[in-house]
Amino acid sequence: MTTTTNKFIIFGAGFYGQKALEHYGAEKVALFIDNDASKQGTLCKGKEIVSPKEAAKLWAEGGYTVVIASLYGESMALQLDDLGVKDYVFFISPVHGMYETEELVLNPYEQTKEAETECEWSSSQKLSYSRAEVNKMVEKLHDNQPLFNHIEIETINRCNGTCSFCPVNKNVDPRKKAVMSRELFEKIIGQLEEMQYSGRLSLFSNNEPLLDDRIVELSRYAREHLPKARIHMYSNGTLFTLEKFKELIPLLDELIIDNYNQNLELNRPSREIVDYCNAHPELELNKKVTVVLRKPLEILNSRGGDAPNRKELVEYPDDRCMLPFKQMIVRPTGEVSLCCSDAVGRWTLGDLSKEPILDVWYGTKFTKVREALYKGRKYCGNCKYCDSFSLG
Ligand code: SF4
Numbered sequence: 001m002t003t004t005t006n007k008f009i010i011f012g013a014g015f016y017g018q019k020a021l022e023h024y025g026a027e028k029v030a031l032f033i034d035n036d037a038s039k040q041g042t043l044c045k046g047k048e049i050v051s052p053k054e055a056a057k058l059w060a061e062g063g064y065t066v067v068i069a070s071l072y073g074e075s076m077a078l079q080l081d082d083l084g085v086k087d088y089v090f091f092i093s094p095v096h097g098m099y100e101t102e103e104l105v106l107n108p109y110e111q112t113k114e115a116e117t118e119c120e121w122s123s124s125q126k127l128s129y130s131r132a133e134v135n136k137m138v139e140k141l142h143d144n145q146p147l148f149n150h151i152e153i154e155t156i157n158r159c160n161g162t163c164s165f166c167p168v169n170k171n172v173d174p175r176k177k178a179v180m181s182r183e184l185f186e187k188i189i190g191q192l193e194e195m196q197y198s199g200r201l202s203l204f205s206n207n208e209p210l211l212d213d214r215i216v217e218l219s220r221y222a223r224e225h226l227p228k229a230r231i232h233m234y235s236n237g238t239l240f241t242l243e244k245f246k247e248l249i250p251l252l253d254e255l256i257i258d259n260y261n262q263n264l265e266l267n268r269p270s271r272e273i274v275d276y277c278n279a280h281p282e283l284e285l286n287k288k289v290t291v292v293l294r295k296p297l298e299i300l301n302s303r304g305g306d307a308p309n310r311k312e313l314v315e316y317p318d319d320r321c322m323l324p325f326k327q328m329i330v331r332p333t334g335e336v337s338l339c340c341s342d343a344v345g346r347w348t349l350g351d352l353s354k355e356p357i358l359d360v361w362y363g364t365k366f367t368k369v370r371e372a373l374y375k376g377r378k379y380c381g382n383c384k385y386c387d388s389f390s391l392g
């Protein structure tokens, strides 16, 4: 990241903004920008937080570079474009890690208080901020219709977890068991290879990837054929042995272990991995591995109305959704689902066992879904009950 100026304005006063401050040095940072009005006028690490508009005036005086430091970076860039700010850089690249941190263990509840009721979840500020961001981003995506930058290939549709918010936890999973054939897997990877795919690749979707005994060899195959892809994996960590971890980690760009434990304690496999990473600082595994302390009993998004612990569904008829503009979800049979929130595969938009990947992505069903979601969730079936506002 190079710039010709010596003063920085950091856009985002959250976790990544503070990391950017450390990176550039406090003496070189003039102030922070944040879209959260309740933060504006306060201080973050001794620096004033202002609105984007105020910062744009300062930028116009010359001598400043804006550093976008947030997972919402793409939409912030659009905001800066609208304000005429041309000199900006990204602290996190647009196809970023899910957790751009070198800390091995994260406790997300320290940053964001969990919702205690469904009502509290629905009225959270985080949700309203994400809604606004998604609605803006879809405008841009609708005009450009880019290729997906995130593909999830679910090689087995099973999980051993019992998370209360998950429509496919092992106590409620309605899906018929399916395992992807090696032939189909190689066919899909081959098509991505032809495209020189460089987005995010996940060898899982709504499942626990380590339930597939072939996960190491499948990851190796993907790594060899897609050298530019960002291969990442989420796992609940319960099936890891240290040996499996050591085999898998060189093949991945990022491993996130969602360590589900209601008391926020490390489960044994996670503890072993953390101890191993700490004992071998020369391997710098903290750059790839993040163990996230998660509660299995938690109120989260409704996932199109399918979350088993959500009863009070709120409708979002006029909101848009960006997932089908950015994400392709492939089931073990080759069927392509609407999005990662469509955990049980209610919608099938194509079948990669029969159709080429680009024909599905630009095909009639995906196009219709995108048009519907551009107009509003009420035009797309159960999407109107969905309060997932992911930025992909
Ligand atoms: S959230 Fe993940 S770990 Fe939990 S039950 Fe669902 S698929 Fe399994």
Ligand code: SF4
Pocket (backbone or CB within 6 Å): 303, 304, 321, 322, 323, 324, 338, 339, 340, 341, 342, 377, 380, 382, 383, 384, 386, 387, 388
């Ligand atoms: S609104 Fe529809 S497409 Fe978007 S995440 Fe929810 S279920 Fe998926």
